[in-house]
Amino acid sequence: MTNSIYIDQKQILKHYKQPDKHTHKGIQGHALIIGGSYGKIGAVSLSAKACLKTGCGLVTVFIPKCGYDILQIAIPEVMVITDNQEKLISNITFDITPQAIGIGPGLGQKIETQNAFHQFLQTNKTPLVIDADALNILSQNKEWLSLLPPKTILTPHPKELERLIGKWHSEEEKRSMAISFSKQYQVIIVMKGAPSRIIDGETLYENTTGNAALATAGSGDVLTGMITSLLAQSYEPISAAILGVYLHGLTAEIALPETGYQSFIASDVIANIGKAFLSLEKLE
Numbered sequence: 421m422t423n424s425i426y427i428d429q430k431q432i433l434k435h436y437k438q439p440d441k442h443t444h445k446g447i448q449g450h451a452l453i454i455g456g457s458y459g460k461i462g463a464v465s466l467s468a469k470a471c472l473k474t475g476c477g478l479v480t481v482f483i484p485k486c487g488y489d490i491l492q493i494a495i496p497e498v499m500v501i502t503d504n505q506e507k508l509i510s511n512i513t514f515d516i517t518p519q520a521i522g523i524g525p526g527l528g529q530k531i532e533t534q535n536a537f538h539q540f541l542q543t544n545k546t547p548l549v550i551d552a553d554a555l556n557i558l559s560q561n562k563e564w565l566s567l568l569p570p571k572t573i574l575t576p577h578p579k580e581l582e583r584l585i586g587k588w589h590s591e592e593e594k595r596s597m598a599i600s601f602s603k604q605y606q607v608i609i610v611m612k613g614a615p616s617r618i619i620d621g622e623t624l625y626e627n628t629t630g631n632a633a634l635a636t637a638g639s640g641d642v643l644t645g646m647i648t649s650l651l652a653q654s655y656e657p658i659s660a661a662i663l664g665v666y667l668h669g670l671t672a673e674i675a676l677p678e679t680g681y682q683s684f685i686a687s688d689v690i691a692n693i694g695k696a697f698l699s700l701e702k703l704e
């Protein structure tokens with residue numbers, strides 16, 4: 421029996437934590453975003469900026485060498501570690517201790533990158549958010565799913581979800597396939613769409629914010645950064661997923677009167693994260 425919960429203004433306050441007055445950047449969470457390949461460094465840039473703007477204390481990116489100048493110039497607040505390779509990720513090693521890792525935006529699916537991701541999964545114990553090409557790589561190597569830490573958050577759009585769990589023939593079947601998958605691998609699935617739904621075992625959460633302005637390049641990459649940020653700030657994985665999706669949707673509602681549907685872009689999500697948080701404060 422599925423338990424369904426609408427995430428509205430009342431529900432979201434059960435997941436939101438006000439910042440502690442005495443916090444400092446050392447305890448405000450350190451997030452690592454891994455991704456990017458030649459021509460898709462923008463995906464990591466968007467994700468990392470969204471991560472910072474969602475409140476985590478420190479953000480580091482792990483990217484191919486070609487993204488080094490781009491990231492340092494685009495977001496001076498973010499620290500950068502580069503792979504040995506110029507255009508793709510081939511060996512994920514770092515000497516930091518992040519509290520959460522988001523992996524996948526712009527990553528690409530070259531064989532060297534697939535191998536690096538496999539190596540990474542074999543040793544990683546840090547809480548994870550998996551998106552985009554990292555999901556596509558998992559879909560091609562389903563035996564690697566057992567390497568994911570429990571409560572890893574997967575954020576597929578409908579096509580990525582189909583690659584992962586197979587084709588469905590009705591909404592009902594999609595839901596039951598996603599629930600079985602979530603239970604089998606102990607993962608949280610953020611099924612992105614309109615609306616987005618979050619599956620955690622038998623429980624389904626339906627988001628109530630957002631609009632069609634979000635149908636724009638990079639808006640999912642931004643969501644990955646937001647959820648990773650909350651996870652790094654010690655939110656429980658299910659709360660990080662629910663709150664991230666809710667705030668992401670709110671940004672589009674807040675910006676709509678100024679941008680309309682057409683000219684809203686992923687950077688507008690980032691620019692409105694602050695106002696989305698402030699609107700939660702007003703509800704308290």
Ligand SMILES: NC(=O)C1=CN([C@@H]2O[C@H](COP(=O)(O)OP(=O)(O)OC[C@H]3O[C@@H](n4cnc5c(N)ncnc54)[C@H](O)[C@@H]3O)[C@@H](O)[C@H]2O)[C@@H](O)CC1
Pocket residue numbers: 459460461462463464524525526527528552553577578579580612613637638639640641
């Ligand atoms: N500026 C950048 O660097 C950007 C990089 N990106 C990266 O590009 C890579 C490829 O990602 P894509 O998602 O574009 O490619 P995919 O091949 O995974 O997905 C595109 C396919 O999914 C379908 N699809 C997407 N959303 C859907 C929906 N709501 N309902 C039904 N079908 C849907 C599309 O019609 C298309 O067939 C990823 O690594 C991603 O992170 C993109 O996020 C775009 C921006």
Ligand SMILES: Nc1ncnc2c1ncn2[C@@H]1O[C@H](COP(=O)(O)OP(=O)(O)O)[C@@H](O)[C@H]1O
Pocket residue numbers: 552577612613614615616630631632633634635636637638639640641642643
């Ligand atoms: N019509 C829509 N209404 C509400 N949200 C939408 C709509 N279209 C897309 N979104 C949201 O925008 C995001 C798109 O993510 P994704 O497809 O991964 O984009 P990208 O890979 O380009 O970053 C998801 O959070 C999805 O729920």
Ligand SMILES: [Mg+2]
Pocket residue numbers: 551552577640641
């Ligand atoms: Mg995406």
